[in-house]
Amino acid sequence: MVRTPDDPQVLLLTSEMFPFSKTGGLADVMGALPVALHRAGVRVAVCTPFYGRLSAGGHEVRLVQERCPVGFPWAPITAEIYRTEYHGVPVYFIGRSEYFDRRYYYNTYSGDYFDNCERFTFFVRASLQWARQMKTAPAVIHAHDWQSALAPAFLHYLRSSDPFWKDTKSVFTIHNLAFQGRFSNRLFEGSGLPTEAWNQEGVEFFGDFNLLKGGIAYADAVTTVSPSYSREILSPKFGCGMEGILSKRRDVLHGILNGADYDVWGPHDDRYLPCSYASDDSSGKIECKKALIRELWLADQLEDRPLLSFIGRLRKQKGIDLLIEILPQLMNKGLGVVVLGEGNLEYEQRLMELVEEYPGTLAVVIGYSEDLAHRIHAASDIFLMPSRYEPCGLTQMYALRFGTPPVATAVGGLIDTIVSYPSPYATGFTFAKPEAKLFLSAINQALRLWNNKASWRSMVRRAMKQAFTWERSAEQYVKLYKSIGMTIESD
Ligand code: ADP
DSSP: OOOOSOOOSEEEEOSOOTTTOOSSHHHHHHHHHHHHHHHTTOOEEEEEEOOTTOOOTTOOOEEEEEEEEOOOTTSOOEEEEEEEEETTEEEEEEEOHHHHOSSSSSEETTEEOTTHHHHHHHHHHHHHHHHHTSSSOOSEEEEEHHHHTHHHHHHHHHHHHOGGGTTOEEEEEESOTTOOOEEOGGGHHHHTOOGGGOSTTTTEETTEEEHHHHHHHHOSEEEESOHHHHHHTTSHHHHTTOHHHHHHTGGGEEEOOOOOOTTTSOTTSOTTSSSOOBTTBOHHHHHHHHHHHHHTTOOGGGGGSOEEEEESOBSGGGTHHHHHHHHHHHHTTTOEEEEEEOBOHHHHHHHHHHHHHSTTTEEEEESOOHHHHHHHHHHOSEEEEOOSOOSSOSHHHHHHHTTOOEEEESOHHHHHHOOBTTSTTOOBEEESSSOHHHHHHHHHHHHHHHHSHHHHHHHHHHHHHOOOOHHHHHHHHHHHHHHTTOOOTTO
């Protein structure tokens, strides 16, 4: 038996964690939430896959168990467990090279990896088996998104078969309902769940095996990452087919707004920026803008013109098609636009064609660049976020902190984080529906205000003062953990 000195009260399961792995917002959340919980006095630990592309980020990672038994029904396969510590939080990496040592995390350009169901079922089972070797069971298993969603389901059945788990509760957090981990029913048997889990109140979804549904159906509490999104997903428009089971579980469904990690994202002390700046002095922001204009080979005249930016996945969810639709009209206004993203090939190609049409004023960077994302946030004047739905959204929070008022659709977390013009407290501009016409008119509104320097400055100052801290979010999670039975020893 392996003893760990950590014995967490809350064990978080996630398929991404910044700075070790990242494809999007989930990683940022999981880089910050465990640390905030730790600072709030909760003993937490994280389990996450040991990807081949893992960035150790200067942290010492060591092997702590070579052959952790996983007990898959069809073979006695084992996992390697590695450990590191991140700001005081123990992080366990679950390794098995045939599953995780790949170029990408979930998919290539030609589609999802064929064995994603097996890979992430393995991850969940190995995490639970690893925890099973601890002196005491965690009070809460907190699983995130479809990749970890079977944890509450397994736990539900383990509670009655293994006394070790009898008092452990589970929380399941949905970061994006559209990604569900939906697989053929033939894969259910190999998951190791008992046959009674195969029903409409369990993991079955229109004849398929749906991992996300397992999380929703079995967790003691279900959360999503903003209050507005937690209400939206009860409707067919936003529910992605899960509105039925979510409505049944409405009593345990909570919306807890994500925070932003201002130690990583903030213009006061950002290692990726040419200079820092604060809300009462914008000269640094102007320097950042000049530097980005040079970096991206944009025309010098743009220094005195508004610079608009988009950072994110080039997917329909993010409304990149709406931006593409209005780009010609925008460019004719003599302003600058910068796009950083990757995703759908068709959007990438269309954007590159547009760059040919607007050389010097439109810059498109296809790819993923953490440091460039920081520089774009700092350098631009207006941030564009025409999402069709947005569970929380982090980039608009970063944009606010960098003094770059967002123009965003009034959906999900964008409603909860942006105060829209013309409110006297406005920090940005929202528009009612994801339609090109409305998007353009909201941008026009922003451009008019940009021309009024005094009003623009005061909006920028208000935006920069917004504080969506992780401390606040962590407090709400702790309250939730307590409501389902966890006692905090430091109480
Ligand atoms: P989502 O998780 O839906 O993709 P969020 O706004 O919650 O959207 O978080 C996106 C995160 O991923 C942010 O940290 C953002 O800066 C980052 N990001 C997205 N695309 C890129 C990219 N192409 N290059 C660098 N960072 C990116």
